[in-house]
Amino acid sequence: MAAVTPNRLRWGALLWVLTLQFFVVEAVAQARWTGPYSRADEVISALGTADSPARQLMNASFVVQAALILGGALLLLPVLRGAAARAVPALLGAAALGVLLVGVFPTDGNGTVHAVGAVLHLAGGALGLIALAYAVRPISESLGTVVVLLGIVATAGTVFFLTGVTRYLGEGGMERAAAYPLPIALALSGAVLWWLGRGGDLAAVESSRRAERECERARLAEQARARDAALESAVGGDRRTGADDEDPGTDPEDPWAPPRQRG
Known part of the structure; x- marks a missing residue:
């Protein structure tokens, strides 16, 4: 396993903290949306369609997010502990691939590939957070607890969103409940790991x-x-027992033989 050098820790933590760029770009894209935009009713992907004036910015944010998620996971892998650490790059890699597909193939371009990417991102991110929680818990129990709670929220949101249970939060709100915990947890994990390494x-x-x-x-x-x-x-x-049993000088029928030699 590669060494946890200060530079590697610093850059890995920075990449995960920068995943918060998604919220900034989403807010900008929403502000530039023509007409009213409801986060409860409209899904995130709508900001990357032809109807969005900031579609190029939003789709670029998706692509950048993929690089930030995967890059941080690979750089910080030596810091993680336990068997769960081996699952973190695979699961977060699936999440990164998913958001990459979402950015490259908008929903009004290739809807099938976009949908596959969305499922990969949401499911991989939710499960990746649970694995990450167990991988950081030996380092910081508090961090592990917060991350696993965010992972549970993301998992529940993903299941409800994919099965159409969106009555209370709306389609967009449920999708955000599934998607938002990932950058929040990654940014928090990156900051805490860097701080602990610094100290x-x-x-x-x-x-x-x-x-x-x-x-x-x-x-x-x-x-x-x-x-x-x-x-x-x-x-x-x-x-020794075998040698005694095979002693030719011992007669098992001899009544005067010592007790040890009797048959």
Whole structure:
């Protein structure tokens, strides 16, 4: 695994913090929308269609978002801990691919590819946040708790949006409940990981983990030695017993033979 250098940590954190650009661009695109625009009724993708005066800006934001999500995940991978860390790049990579497809193929251009991209982005992002929560929890339990809560909100929003359960929040509102937690959680995670690394807490965590691994290896080695010693003792005892049983000088029918030699 690659080392967690200060530059790598800084740039990875910065990329995830910059995912907040999505909210800025969305607000600009909404402001330039001709006529009223309701975030509850209109989906995000509408801002990237031909009806949107800021469609090029919005679609460019989607493409940039893909690079920010994936780039941050790859740079910060050495910081993450546990088995869940291996799933984070794959799931967030799927989310990045999805938002890339959304930006390259607007809904009024190639609706099928756009829909596939939207599903990938929402589902990959929601599951990626849950995996990320477990991967950062050994470093910061508070961060892990916040991220997993955002992941649960994103997962619920994704399920409701894809199944058409949009009565209370509207189609656009439910889509935003599914999509908004990802950049928020990534920006928060990037900032916290950078701050902990700056204060040396990540190094302390790594040192503690290394000490735990050394203790575990020593414990396993001691168990192996004890097991080998027990096996050698058992094999030695069997050999001695066999040698006594095969002693030609011992008559099992001899009533005057010592108790140890009687059959």
